[in-house]
Amino acid sequence: MASSSVAKKSLAKHYPAAANNIHYAHCDVASEPDVKNLVDFAVSKFGNLDIMYNNAGIIGDHERLPAQDSSTKDFRRIMDVNVLGAFLGAKHAARVMVPAKRGGVVLFTTSMATVVGGLAKPAYSASKHAVVGIMRELCMELGEHGIRVNCIAPGAIATPMSTEPVKIDREVLEEIIKSKAVLKDTVVKEEDIAEAAVYLSSDEGKVLSGVNLVIDGGFSSTNTTFAKL
Structure with missing residues (x-):
């Protein structure tokens, strides 16, 4: 996940004026009233909404248990945040973008x-597959x-979401990731995710959808x- 500080640095590089005009609002993405209020807040501050980045996500319980031992509660919470949250963000973005006729x-x-496969527990993997499905349908509709x-589908990144479950330092995890890299020494x-978001949101990515x-x-x-045999 791209943090707010990283996103701000990327904005500062590409759009210096925008970096000094950032506002924050509390939002539980699994709560429709919260998401609606967030979108309305953005429109009230800036006059319109041109970009909606649904970036919030969780991995649920840190321990990666076998499917037969995983909890239904954990599965539902992952779906609420990762899937419902993504849909609600897109829904309320469309609510203001479509009538505005600004693209x-x-x-x-x-x-x-x-x-x-094999990189995440079933609930997390299923939630992210579902988001791809939402994107493809909305690509046609919107x-x-x-x-x-x-x-944007990130590879392994040594954020707290990744380091805390395994209880190792960022530098150690990055070395492990680097050792498994296909593109030599890539971490x-x-x-990198923030730059991709800026690209996809810019005129340079104007023909990319779906x-x-x-x-x-x-x-x-x-x-x-x-290769392991």
Whole structure:
């Protein structure tokens, strides 16, 4: 996940004026009133909504248990945040973007777990596959109004979401990731995801819609099973 500080640095690089005009509002993405209020807050501050990035997500219980031992409560919470939250963000973005007739961009964060198995527990993987499904349907529906809809699928990033469950330092996890890289010495950083979001939201990405853009240095394109024999 790209943190707010990283996103601000990326904004400062590409759009210096925007970096000094950031506002925050509390929002539980699984609560429709909260999401509605967030979108209305943005419109009240800036006059319109051109980009909606649905980036919030959780992995649920840190322990990766076998499916037979996992809890229904954990599964439902992951779906509420990752899937319902993503849908509500897109729904309320469309609510203001479509009537405005300005076009716009709706982005979602997915995961490289949407293109390769064995990297996450079933609930998390299922939630991110569902978001890709939402994106593809909205690509058609909102495309009629000039609104582009895309996903960004990050590879492994040593954020607290990744380091806390395994209780290791960021630097250690990055070395492990680097050792498994397909593209030599590649480590995906939060900045890489922020840059991808800026690109997909900009005029440079004006013909891209319906894309699940994988940012992982080619890791998910290769099956290393036979190399281990």
